[in-house]
Amino acid sequence: MTTLEKxxxxxxxVLQLNxxxxxxxxxxxTPLWNSIGHMSLLSALEDEFDILLEPMDMMALQSYQxxxxxLSKYGIIIA
Amino acid sequence: xAFAFLNNVAIRGISACVPRHIEENASLPIFSPDxxxxxxxxxxxxxxxxVEQGTTVVDLCAHAFEQLLHELQWDRMSIDALILVSxxxxxxxxPSSNVLHGILNLPETCLCFDIRQGCPGWIIGLEVAGSLVTxxxxxxxxxxxxxxxxxxxxxLDKESRPxxxxxxxxxxxxxxxxxxxxxxxxxxxxKEYHTIFAKAGGLRYPTTxxxxxxxxxxxxxxxxxxxxxxxxxxxFSFALATAPKSVQSLMNQFHIGMDxxxxxxxxxxxxxxxxxxxxxxxxxxxxxxxSLRNFGNTGSATIPLTxxxxxxxxxxxxxxxxxxxxxxxxxxxxxxHFITHHIVCPxxxxxxSL
Numbered sequence: 001m002t003t004l005e006k007x008x009x010x011x012x013x014v015l016q017l018n019x020x021x022x023x024x025x026x027x028x029x030t031p032l033w034n035s036i037g038h039m040s041l042l043s044a045l046e047d048e049f050d051i052l053l054e055p056m057d058m059m060a061l062q063s064y065q066x067x068x069x070x071l072s073k074y075g076i077i078i079a
Numbered sequence: 080x081a082f083a084f085l086n087n088v089a090i091r092g093i094s095a096c097v098p099r100h101i102e103e104n105a106s107l108p109i110f111s112p113d114x115x116x117x118x119x120x121x122x123x124x125x126x127x128x129x130v131e132q133g134t135t136v137v138d139l140c141a142h143a144f145e146q147l148l149h150e151l152q153w154d155r156m157s158i159d160a161l162i163l164v165s166x167x168x169x170x171x172x173x174p175s176s177n178v179l180h181g182i183l184n185l186p187e188t189c190l191c192f193d194i195r196q197g198c199p200g201w202i203i204g205l206e207v208a209g210s211l212v213t214x215x216x217x218x219x220x221x222x223x224x225x226x227x228x229x230x231x232x233x234x235l236d237k238e239s240r241p242x243x244x245x246x247x248x249x250x251x252x253x254x255x256x257x258x259x260x261x262x263x264x265x266x267x268x269x270k271e272y273h274t275i276f277a278k279a280g281g282l283r284y285p286t287t288x289x290x291x292x293x294x295x296x297x298x299x300x301x302x303x304x305x306x307x308x309x310x311x312x313x314x315f316s317f318a319l320a321t322a323p324k325s326v327q328s329l330m331n332q333f334h335i336g337m338d339x340x341x342x343x344x345x346x347x348x349x350x351x352x353x354x355x356x357x358x359x360x361x362x363x364x365x366x367x368x369x370s371l372r373n374f375g376n377t378g379s380a381t382i383p384l385t386x387x388x389x390x391x392x393x394x395x396x397x398x399x400x401x402x403x404x405x406x407x408x409x410x411x412x413x414x415x416h417f418i419t420h421h422i423v424c425p426x427x428x429x430x431x432s433l
Contacts, residue, residue, distance in 0.1 A: 035311020036349075037117075040120070
């Protein structure tokens with residue numbers, strides 16, 4: 001699996017979204033993306049990419065698109 | 080940072096009481112099966128003991144008090160002060176501690192007062208109760224901490240409903256010149272008071288009929304104006320920023336070595352957050368007990384409830400070096416370092432509704 005496929009699978013699984021809807025996924029605006037959904041996302045991303053997100057990055061990850069930028073800080077290029 | 084130390088104050092015992100009624104998170108109607116599976120995995124909370132209408136923290140704390148007094152074999156006439164820490168009282172007035180004073184048949188010489196606090200409450204209560212004892216003006220003080228928080232939350236709030244349970248606890252303090260000092264650190268962020276907030280029902284916004292109607296806000300959360308509602312990620316951010324720093328500051332200030340501590344008892348917020356705090360402080364998991372799975376977040380009761388439900392045998396039989404840390408409503412936080420010697424620590428008891 002590519003990093004993009006892994007990344008998409010996490011968002012689809014946690015937020016119960018189709019791939020077509022991922023680019024519009026935003027914290028608090030996507031139905032299952034509340035604070036508990038956010039923790040599920042963070043946990044899944046940390047496990048999948050073997051990283052520990054810094055608190056500032058945990059808060060900054062507010063959308064599907066922003067997540068890619070944040071992961072790049074940890075050397076994970078989503079492609 | 081506000082630091083304090085209290086000499087001559089011994090913790091003699093801790094007890095806890097929860098309602099017998101259990102709410103299983105897996106059965107909550109507001110979640111789909113897939114969704115609740117993830118909620119349980121992240122929060123670590125499978126079930127909570129919850130009060131039924133008509134039961135309050137006064138009932139739970141009264142039972143915890145009676146059990147503790149019995150196990151300590153203390154004469155109730157020897158109690159010099161009773162402090163109740165809770166988010167809400169049975170009545171607007173009088174304070175619930177005075178109601179409890181009557182229920183518990185305490186002497187007229189007993190000082191009673193409430194501290195209105197939630198999750199950080201046990202640390203704040205320990206500071207206040209210990210301050211009464213340290214001067215020897217009050218020889219025996221009982222600190223009651225707990226909440227019937229589920230009565231204050233929206234049953235439709237997906238961020239609160241799976242997290243919160245109800246409990247009442249009692250902690251007995253006694254003047255003792257041989258006692259190791261209790262060392263504490265406290266802090267507050269009042270500008271963020273609205274992060275955990277029940278808007279209606281106080282004097283600023285007296286309850287109106289519309290406050291009893293459920294509304295869904297911009298964040299897709301459904302609750303009434305009378306319900307206590309939290310901005311989950313703001314609380315998460317606050318806790319990550321303050322709790323590790325508080326513990327580290329306490330250890331630095333009082334020259335406490337990490338290796339000397341037997342248990343770090345954290346306020347039980349949720350598993351994911353608490354594990355972040357533990358890992359940030361680089362604490363071995365064997366030193367950090369959890370009571371979340373069966374009790375959830377019980378507000379100011381979580382620290383004593385975790386001691387009683389998870390570590391009672393060791394606290395009963397050994398000398399235990401503890402750091403406790405709590406954070407939440409206010410926003411406020413605090414940490415405490417204390418050493419206990421063979422304290423009275425009976426099993427959790429259950430309250431049956433009448």
